[in-house]
Amino acid sequence: MPPTDASPAATRTALDVQDLSAWFGAQPAVRGVSVGFREREVAAIIGPSGCGKSTLLRCLNRMHETVPTARVEGRVLLFGTDVYADGISPIALRRHVGMVFQRPSPFPTMSIRDNVAAGLRVRGGGAPSRAETDRIVERALRRSALWDEVKDRLKASAIGLSGGQQQRLCIARALATEPAVLLLDEPTASLDPISTQKVEDLLYELRSEVTVVIVTHNMQQAARVSSSTAFMLAGELVEMAPTARLFTAPADARTEAYITGRFG
Numbered sequence: 001m002p003p004t005d006a007s008p009a010a011t012r013t014a015l016d017v018q019d020l021s022a023w024f025g026a027q028p029a030v031r032g033v034s035v036g037f038r039e040r041e042v043a044a045i046i047g048p049s050g051c052g053k054s055t056l057l058r059c060l061n062r063m064h065e066t067v068p069t070a071r072v073e074g075r076v077l078l079f080g081t082d083v084y085a086d087g088i089s090p091i092a093l094r095r096h097v098g099m100v101f102q103r104p105s106p107f108p109t110m111s112i113r114d115n116v117a118a119g120l121r122v123r124g125g126g127a128p129s130r131a132e133t134d135r136i137v138e139r140a141l142r143r144s145a146l147w148d149e150v151k152d153r154l155k156a157s158a159i160g161l162s163g164g165q166q167q168r169l170c171i172a173r174a175l176a177t178e179p180a181v182l183l184l185d186e187p188t189a190s191l192d193p194i195s196t197q198k199v200e201d202l203l204y205e206l207r208s209e210v211t212v213v214i215v216t217h218n219m220q221q222a223a224r225v226s227s228s229t230a231f232m233l234a235g236e237l238v239e240m241a242p243t244a245r246l247f248t249a250p251a252d253a254r255t256e257a258y259i260t261g262r263f264g
Helices: 053-059 090-096 112-122 130-143 163-175 193-206 219-225 243-248 253-259
Strands: 013-024 027-038 042-046 070-078 097-100 181-185 211-215 228-233 236-242
Touching (some): 013 053, 013 211, 042 053, 053 211, 090 097, 130 163, 193 211, 211 219, 219 243, 228 243, 243 253
Parallel strands (some): 027 236, 042 228
Antiparallel strands (some): 013 027, 013 070
């Protein structure tokens, strides 16, 4: 599914969402969204609570369908491959499109090392050797800016880490499978300002390696970390534009009303 050529990143779309709608039972959550997320860029999705932004994010790696009453129509193309096509394994897909949730979710019975390595057990080609696993874990922890803080206690429980460290550990766990896309759903909502800054700095660094799509309620955060921003309202995509333009000269009056605080 990920790309195999070395063509310029700026010209390609990593995820192409086409007329996507999603429901929980009879209740629509996302309505006819079409949007593209470009390779190796950070894109933010903003909007008021209940607008469908988290549901849209979960549809991108088929997490939405883990809810028994949920269903989806439309297409999501990962480098041209429809992730909802027959024969596409959701588990295999999630190795290429990783996800980090609002609250840090390390596995409580596992060590720091084993948390990072957890996703390697289901990757194609079987589990790596212990030595290879150690190399992958170190690389993932370095990429998540956590290695220097935990390298001397890899066998310790992940629960002993601070909230911000736990969230970066979850990012390392997602990065260990070398995903092409990383989805983050309000990743700093439960963190203190210092931890939030560390995660934001990390996202800024990752943009050169992976496509990042972040849902955030914090418009200042979107402005800080993203190169493009999508605004959603009542399950619909109102507009998507380069972040600076969306915040200074939005094309839609509803976007302007939201970012100037008239609602939401």
